[in-house]
Amino acid sequence: MTKKTSVLSGKSAKPLVERAMNLIFLICGLASVISxxxxxxxxxASGGAIIAETGVLRFLLGRIWNPGSSEFGILPMxxxxxxxxxxxxxxxxxVGVLIAVFLAKLSPGKLAAGMRTFIDLLAGIPSVIxxxxxxxxxVPMIFRLQKAAGLPNGGSLLAAxxxxxxMILPTIISVSETALRTVPKQYEEAALALGSTRLQCIFKVTIPAAKSGIVAGMVLGTGRAIGEAMAVMMVSGNAAIMPELLRPVRLLTAAIPIEWAYSSGLHRQALYGIGLVLFVFIMIINILLRQIMKKGGAHDE
Amino acid sequence: MNNPPLSRITGKRRRPSEFLLYGLIYLLAACLAVLVLLLVGYILVRGLPAITVPFLTTAENPILETVGIFPSIVNTLYIVFFALIICVPLGVGGAVYLSEYAKNKKLVGAIQFASETLAGIPSILYGIFGYVFFCVLLNLHVSLIAGVLTLTIMVLPIMMRTTQEALRAVPKAYREGALGLGATKWYLIRTILIPSSLKGILTGVILSVGRMVSESAALLLVAGGSAMYMPRGSVWEQLSHSGSTLSVELYRYAMSRGDNGTAFGIASVLIVIVALLNLLTRFVAWRLNKK
Incomplete structure (x- = not known):
């Protein structure tokens, strides 16, 4: 097809507009790569400075975070x-996979559609809300547990x-549901014909066949959870101490917006350093996700 | 008479363990539905009474002790509008390049990977990058325009993905027909491909608006500030000043001031916007199917 047009019009005779548009579209395509x-x-560059200054190990494995005395150890976070x-x-x-099973296999179509409206709404609620x-x-629900354990009331790891x-349920549900729906019908029909019950079929045939999609959903959910900042910051109490379930904790993401406004100099650079550590985590997760998707795609063919 | 019941032959009888599992699945699904209803209901019950005409149309007044969110509504509109102006052509163009022009497999792979990576980066990191790059390096300071540019990168993958899906759905015959009749590639894109994938592009726009309206962590760092005053001055002047959007303002009221009544008022406004955007996506998809 393209060959025919190029024979007719000739490559050198391409009008200027065409060549200009070609270039513009190329630039648009490259925008994401450049970003x-x-x-x-x-x-x-911004996060590396502090890590070079305090040393990788002291930054990553240090147990004390005290910007006042320039101690920046982020192990607790x-x-x-x-x-x-x-x-x-x-x-x-x-929980997400079982609800996805309900939506994809067990519920009548109309109920599933209604539920999906709810799940979309849950996915769209801003994290500050x-x-x-x-x-x-x-947080108040956990007060009683904290009282029983003899700890002061307040935000905690459990609340986070x-x-x-x-927050990650909608992601896991919708990715798993799509994966469950794309399992070929023949697999299930064969299992049912061999005398398995509906649930045996789902748990022994459908879910294993949809494994790569479900794992992708899990990894996506992991990425969302580790990167969430505002919501966890508002419930976790924000003390940079070693984590315990009922005590206040500070997460990597939460440290950045909390201290941003009053940080400067070395302190600000330490926050950039935390950003870099998070960035590395996220990149690992992204690459993992890509590998899983590739493998899953090859499996389907 | 002694024949076993049909259900035993067809294997339809259920074992006690299966009953438990069925019970668990239905229970979880029901819990999720109840949870959503409770959360949304709670927000609306606590927030809707705060929403009055002055609440929506004035700025905060510390002397009269009245609250109003008009400045942050305006800031939100500015950020969404200008980010879309940059992001829609960029995202659509990128998608067109991927599906119509690119021949080099490695380049296509790199663009896809970049787009997936951008989609996976959490907003707090966009905040740090936006601050270091736009606010400090490009000397834009903490301003709405820095917020616009940061959010543009953030929603770029959404625009690209939805447009790409829409372009993929355009039948090959359209392209062959147009090229066979002697149309140039740009003419084909302009008159056939983009109009036929318009609904996909629209879906991308709605999803992007949703993401930008709910964004808070990144904007807190790059556009920050507060929204105390009624908008004044030219558009450019306003863009070059700092200002908070609705989500950031919610955070400020809830955390820095402990004014939960106002926070719930803003939360209700946001929930209504999110619900409307969800409905709009459905409406667009429904029209798409009808066609």
């Missing part, structure tokens, strides 16, 4: 972020986990 390159360069993300995903994954609701509804579970 990623610039982001990487500036994240590394890294652990708090990882712990909150891990727990949130561990809770949200089974989750933070507000968390601070007023979830609960709010993250609610």
């Amino acid at each position: 990623v390159v610039f982001m990487t360069v500036y994240m590394v 890294i652990l708090a972020s990882l712990l909150a993300t891990l727990c949130a995903v561990l809770v949200a994954l089974p 989750y933070g507000l609701l968390g601070a007023l509804l979830i 986990i609960l709010i993250l579970v609610i």
Whole structure:
């Protein structure tokens, strides 16, 4: 096709407009690549300074965060972020997959459509609203537990986990639902014909066949959880100490907006450093996700 | 008479363990529905009473002790409008390049990867990058325009993905027909491809607006500030000053001042906007299917 046009019009005779548009579209296409390159360069450049100054190990493994005396150890924050993300995903994954099973396989079409409206709404609620609701509804719920454990009342790691579970559920549900729906009908028909019950078929055939999609949903949810800042900041109490379930914690993401306004000099650079650590985590997750998608795509063919 | 019941033959009888599992699945689904209703209901019940005409049309007045969110509504509109002006052509152009021009597989792979990466970067990191690059390096200071540019990059992958999907749905015959009749590529794109993927582009616009309206972490760092005064001066003057959008203002009222009544008022406004945008997406998809 293209060959024919080029024979007729001749490549050299391409009008100026065509060549200009070709160039403009190329620039638009490259915009995302340029953005990623610039982001990487500036994240590394701005965050690298403090890490070079205090040393990688002292920055990453230091237990004390005290900007006043220029001590910048972010181990408690890294652990708090990882712990909150891990727990949130561990809770949200089974719940999300079971709800996706309900939507894709068990519920009548109209009910599923109605539920999806709800899930879309949940996905669209701004994170500050989750933070507000968390601070007023979830944090007080934990007061009794804290009292029983003899701890002061306030924000906690548990509150951050609960709010993250609610926030990543829509992602896990919708990605898993799509994965469950794309499993070929023949698989299920064969299982049902061989005498398995509806649930046996779903749990032994459909879910294993949709595994790569479900894992992709889990990784996407992990990325969302580890990058969430405002909501967890409003419920987690923000003390940069080693994480415990019922005590206040500070997550990597939360440290940045909390201290941003009154930080300067070395302190501000330490916040850039935290940004760089987060950036590395997110890049690892992105690359992982890409590998899973590639593998999943190859499997389907 | 002694024949076993049909259900046993067809395997339809349910074991106790299956009953439990069914119960769990239905229970979780019901819990989710109840949770959404409770959350949204709670916000609206606490927030709607705060919404009055002066609340929506005036600025805060510390002397009269009245609150108003008009300045942050204006800031939100500015940011959404100008970010769309930059982002829509850029995103649509990028998608057109990927599906119509690009032949180099490596380049296509790089663009796809970049777009996926951008989609996965959390907003707080956009905030740091936007601050370091736009506010400091390009000397734009903490301003609405820095917010516009930061959000443009943030929603670029959304625009690209939806447009790409829409372009993919345009039948190949359209392209072959147009090129066969002697149309140039730009003419084909301008008169056939973009009009037939208009609804996909529209979906991208709505999703982008949703993301920008709910954005807070990035804007807190790059556009920050507050929204105390009624808008004044030329558009450019306003863009070059700092200002908070609705979401950022909600955070300020809830966290820095502990004024939950106003925070819930803003939250209700945001929930209504999000719900309307969701409805709009559905409406566009429905029209698309009808066609």
